Amino acid sequence: MKLVSYMSQWRGIAKEAMDRTAIAVKFLCCLHITDTYFCSPTHVYGPSMLPTLNMVGDIVLVEHVSQRLGKVRHGDLVVIRSPLDPKRCLTKRIMGMEGDTVTYFDPMLGDATRVAVMPKGHVWIQGDNIFASHDSRHFGPVPYGLIQGKVFFRVWPLDCLGVPGQ
Amino acid sequence: MKLVSYMSQWRGIAKEAMDRTAIAVKFLCCLHITDTYFCSPTHVYGPSMLPTLNMVGDIVLVEHVSQRLGKVRHGDLVVIRSPLDPKRCLTKRIMGMEGDTVTYFDPMLGDATRVAVVPKGHVWIQGDNIFASHDSRHFGPVPYGLIQGKVFFRVWPLDCLGVPGQ
Numbered sequence A: 001m002k003l004v005s006y007m008s009q010w011r012g013i014a015k016e017a018m019d020r021t022a023i024a025v026k027f028l029c030c031l032h033i034t035d036t037y038f039c040s041p042t043h044v045y046g047p048s049m050l051p052t053l054n055m056v057g058d059i060v061l062v063e064h065v066s067q068r069l070g071k072v073r074h075g076d077l078v079v080i081r082s083p084l085d086p087k088r089c090l091t092k093r094i095m096g097m098e099g100d101t102v103t104y105f106d107p108m109l110g111d112a113t114r115v116a117v118m119p120k121g122h123v124w125i126q127g128d129n130i131f132a133s134h135d136s137r138h139f140g141p142v143p144y145g146l147i148q149g150k151v152f153f154r155v156w157p158l159d160c161l162g163v164p165g166q
Numbered sequence B: 001m002k003l004v005s006y007m008s009q010w011r012g013i014a015k016e017a018m019d020r021t022a023i024a025v026k027f028l029c030c031l032h033i034t035d036t037y038f039c040s041p042t043h044v045y046g047p048s049m050l051p052t053l054n055m056v057g058d059i060v061l062v063e064h065v066s067q068r069l070g071k072v073r074h075g076d077l078v079v080i081r082s083p084l085d086p087k088r089c090l091t092k093r094i095m096g097m098e099g100d101t102v103t104y105f106d107p108m109l110g111d112a113t114r115v116a117v118v119p120k121g122h123v124w125i126q127g128d129n130i131f132a133s134h135d136s137r138h139f140g141p142v143p144y145g146l147i148q149g150k151v152f153f154r155v156w157p158l159d160c161l162g163v164p165g166q
Helices: A001-036 B002-037
Strands: A039-042 A059-062 A075-082 A089-096 A101-105 A113-117 A122-126 A147-156 B041-044 B060-064 B075-079 B089-096 B100-104 B113-117 B122-126 B147-158
Touching: A001 A039, A001 A113, A001 B002, A039 A089, A089 A101, A101 A122, A147 B122, B002 B041, B041 B089, B089 B100, B100 B122
Parallel strands: none
Antiparallel strands: A039 A059, A059 A147, A075 A089, A075 A147, A089 A122, A101 A113, B041 B060, B060 B147, B075 B089, B075 B147, B089 B122, B100 B113
């Protein structure tokens, strides 16, 4: 008799645990789908985008819709997977689309300006801080397929709330 | 009176429609998560992977776990986003990982074999049918970040069921 009552009690607890787990899983699923396909908050840091983004770290909102629709343009701040290290993402500005001729200046290689032509399907990315940025000036044009999303709003720090500067 | 009865009838129908839509949405969410992160069936076609894959089209299973764990190796059949056209995916074989020296032969450029070194974070992809494949011999090494998944099983046509040949 006691065993039967324990079993039914346990079954009730197990059912409640399953229901709550199901709700948590559904919530995480929806959160993940929103993060991957619509908009996600991302922590970006480093000196390569000064003065647009701060060195110690900002939290920005990245939208993932534009790159799927092909609406990423010259001048956009994008989050892009690094061509040198597939586990890292970089935040840079697009300075050339496919077919463009890009004129760039690398302070570490002297005063000469160089020219590059973008091949089909590639973009030229550059950090706003040309003195401390490792970008297309060093590893060449990057395939468009590596773009993860476009930065459109900064939410932290609060005194820099808004669209990051041009 | 009639209006009230119509309203309550409509509310019952609307609730049932919402419940069924919710079940359909949850199913599509789970299907999508499985497709994107675990395993998805893909239709591949074209002459560049003869005789391993058929020209008129095969349905293969692609797993998306290995490339996230960095377990994609020399000799693997992979689905990779094209560096020239970000909307297209190619199915090729990996013939060189980062740091490797690749010796290749392009029949359209004469009899000479050429040598290339694969830079950091990149892979060298080649179709099994070197006479009809547009691959790294033409557009150079491709960033590892463009790999979408690894082909591990063919399900159609049924007489070619199994692991695609080496």
